[in-house]
Amino acid sequence: MGKQKENNHFISRFQLKHFLCAPPPKKPGKNYVWVYDAKRAPEPRNIRFVASSPNFYGEDDDILEDAFAKIEGRSGSIFKDILANPTGISRHSKELGDLFWILAFRTRSMRERIRGSVTSAISLMAETASSKLARTRYKEAIDERLEKEISKELSGLNVFDRLRVKNSAEFQSRLRFVRTQIEGALTSGVFDDVMRTGFERTARFLENTTALDEGHNEGLRGFLDSGGQCPDSIRPAHWHVIPSDERNFVLSDAGTFAVTSSGSICPLIGISSDWNEVYLPISPSMTVVGARHSDRPKLNVTEIVTGSISTSYEEFYAEVYSQQLGERASKEINTANELIGSTALKGVVAGAWGRRGSELT
Template sequence: MKAQDKISKSKNNNHFVSRFQLRRFLCDPPKNKPGRYFVWVYSGDEEPQAKNIQNVGSAIKFYGESDDDLENAFSDRESVYGGVFSALERLPDDVTKYADQLSDLCWLFSFRTRALREKLKLGITSTVDRVAGSVTAGRLHKRFSTQIDARLLKIFDEKMIGLNRKQKAAMRRQPEFQKSLLVAKHQANEFLRSEEFASHFRRILTSFGLAARETPALDNEHNRVLTDMIATGERCPEKLRPKRWYPMVSPDGLFVLGDSGAILANNSGEFSPFIGMGSNADCLFLPINPHVTAVGIFSENCRIWTEEDIVKGTVSSSFENFFANRYDQKLRTLAGVHLLRQNIVTDAQIDEIVNGFWQSK
């Protein structure tokens, strides 16, 4: 990779979409704007803009407060793949030669994005919010009442510290002890059934959800995982590698670049980022440039995809932006309709978590 593709340590603007990808979707530089390298940026219903790639697919201190070591490490590792992209631009049919490299690159691209980080946060907060919204006094009592006896006995045992086993057993047989236990159990059940406890429990969950949105803990953990990936040279898991690859060519240069890494698709026409759909995927798309997309096949009965399918999949699996080498009213319409902040955890999975939470333990 060229030296200018790396960010110096004096800068805080970290790219989570590789600039060697963005450079393959360049548009003509707008008049009266400094810089040479621009792409059209589409963001939902907003008017598309041609922006310098220095400020595209990036965020301030995305990789942490210290320096840009992590982004530079990504640049070093991704530079190995620059030759693969160049080869596929010249001879798309050579895609089968680079199956391993393409799988590893999809894995790397998908992990480093802000899309993954934000969707993890959305998954956590959506689940917590759903649990909070399902709280009722009756549910809380059913969920926790089975724990009352064990908890009360533990409390009473703590008050009998110093007594031996026989003395404790004798104490438990005393009428006064039995009466105290029944009173405490009654009070505990009444509290669990109360709206006061339900309101308190909702506030706890809501506070946890807010903290999950605002705390840097998940960002820091994401950066730690990324650092480990680079340090260990982690590769795409075998079960997520396509069985074969073929090139999809667009003579008119219709393909675009999303901000979620590679794209998974199934035969029903559902799309998701590479990390998200898992075993339900039938194929994988990796846009190389406006004219070439590498298509990885997981299922032998995979449907035939069109250029329009791949563009729609790229747009609908993006988190907040996608990038193109042109202004196109059709792309603007697609952005307004299909550019969604999809949750990495589906509604069905959230429902399963919520139902599991309310099961008596």
């Protein structure tokens, strides 16, 4: 199928339509929303060009774009039903769980934060390539490889002949020579330089190519092909609605955000299973909350607005213009941005060096 829709939305238009503002002067038409950007002054824009990017879901075909269009059609009716009858939200629990997951997973916010986390991890690997931990891992890996080569060389012998050869003076002399060369290379830092250069090149590759974009799209396609369902381990058990009589809620370009078990606000997918509540404003007057518990949600209206702004990657969307929101956009957007915190990142890298929970020294 040939590519037809070059402008792909990563925040659904059906979501944006619930935050519409009046069209600006001298720009007749409909479907405008106020866009609050971290680096530019707020402005009303037609949602056709909001939360979208050329060929975001790939250049070759519209498979993903068409799949999302079908999801949006179903989800739009669910939003309308919840807005009209908030007390009946529980009958949509299955669909909402799946929707929360895909709304967070499909965004540019998620793609760029994944890119940042991966490149940060690789950069930290480069920085720690000469650490004691890394050198220990090099030696272990080389020893493992050496043992495999020895086994391969002696594979044609029976167990007694293998023991005889391995214990012979000639074999032991060769083995000592090889180990001496390995120790010399480790001490001289040859492996450090090779590994550091490799990691640095990998980080630059991910930053300057579409490899991660393509991987993200493949992940989205696989998720939808497998049924597009939220994993049971993180599916919310209870659903709530929080109203705002003053219509204060704004929509983040991250789609959703979460509150962890420790009370921190962060993007949804980065927290894995460490969450208590997930939030999605569906209109200026209503936010839907999925929770693991049956208690009332932790955040109030003001805190939900803060969560939406701080977990936005580049911008957020609102029904009205507000000087205060403009000021908050320049200061607060992307301040709750970590998919992997610095401590967790060090743990990941230590694990890659073969030492779970070890310090990077």
